[in-house]
Amino acid sequence: MSGLLALLDDVAAIAKVAAASVDDIAAAAAKAGAKAAGVVIDDAAVTPKYVTGFSADRELPIIWRIALGSLKNKLVILLPGLLALDAFLPQAITPLLMLGGAYLCFEGAEKVFHALFPHADAVVEADLSTGDPLHLEEEKIAGAIKTDFILSAEIMTIALAAIxxxxxxxxxxxxxxVGSLITVVVYGAVALIVKMDDVGLHMAATGRTGAGRSTGRGLVALMPKLLAVLSVVGTLAMLWVGGSIVIHGMEELGFGWLGHHIHDWAAVAGHLVPQATAAVEWIAKAVMDGIFGLALGLVLIPVATRLIGPLWSAVTGRKKTPAH
Known part of the structure; x- marks a missing residue:
């Protein structure tokens, strides 16, 4: 009997350890996911463009294939690679984060630049009506997965640093x-967004009540505006997250003067509004991080155009468009 009781005690102890581990994993996953939120917003804002122009019956299959490619990027390629890097060369994590942050700043600044100074793209993709739809679909999916790889690398690196x-x-x-949940959230949201206009059209055409038909028409009218808002939010998120990553990386490497000044200025702004000190301080810091990200991105645009652009063309066989 005593042996059985001892065994039960051991099982109970193991169960407690396992439960604690589950709690630790859940807490770490939540923290890591929150840290990567800005890049997640950009990921969700970028993806809908890859199904633009295709027939409604091809939208969900395309999103499904991109989602599977995203999972492969995160779980098969990035996860073991980042864990190996963390185990054998952990000092490379901060520079990699900063590199990814600088890329986000460049992408965000590029969008701002082309919004302020619009011009025709140097390369215009073939129209669906004149090209092979299957070939164009494969190209779109491949391009989406390549873009996802960059964003996924940033998400997973941010998550690893937060664990x-x-x-x-x-x-x-x-x-x-983290990788699986973010993929489900992003591509689930994208699927809802790209199908919402179809839902609206169906409601407008077959609704049994005037309110239902009116709601359907409202959804159809809302979706272009929602996509435009998502694009703006994604751009702001890139500049904010990218700028904060680079500034934090500078602090990690011993160049903390800018981060300290931003923290002090944000604290001053927070004290000006005693009723909402924490919120104002957070907003002020995010704005300053975003301004830095925009400035850094604008500086990087000519560098990327002259150096990264030709390299991208050599690797992919196609010219990089100014902004996704």
Whole structure:
């Protein structure tokens, strides 16, 4: 009997450890997901353009294939690669984060620049009515997965940096959970967005009540505006997240003067509004991070145009368009 009781005690202890580990993983996943929120917003804002121009019956299959490609990027390629890097060359994590942050700043600044100074793209994609739809669909999916890889790399690197140091298996499970959940959220939201106009058209045409038909027409009218808002939010998120990543990386590398000044200025702004100090301080810091991100991105535009553009063409066989 005593042996059985001892065994039950051991099982109970193991169960407590397992429960604590689950709690730790959940907490770490939530923290990592929150840290990557800005890039997630951009990911959701970017993806709908890849199904623009296709027939309604091809939209969900295209999104499904892009989502599967995104999962492969995160779980098969990035997860083991980042864990190996964290184990054998952890000092490379901060520079990689900064590189990804600088890329986000460049992408955001490029969108702002082309919104302020619009001009025709140098390369115009073939129209669906004149090209092979299957070939164009494959090109769109491949391009979306390549873009997703860059955003996924940033998401997973941010997540890894936010996870407390611990056992490798715990870090791997946490990263897998973050990557999987973010993929489900992003592409689930994209699927809802791109199909909402079809839902609206159906309601407008077949609604049994005037209110239902009116709601359908409202959805159809709303979707272009929603996509425009998502594009703006995605751009702002890129500049904010990219700028904050680079500034934090500078602090990690011993160049903390800018980050300290931004923190102090944000604190001053917060004290000016005692009723909402924390909120005002957060907003002020986000704005200053975004301004820095925009300035850095504008500086990087000519560098990317002259150096990265030709390299992109050599790797992909096509010229990089000014902005996604």
């Amino acid at each position: 407390p140091q611990g056992a490798v298996w715990m870090e791997a499970i946490t990263l897998a959970i």
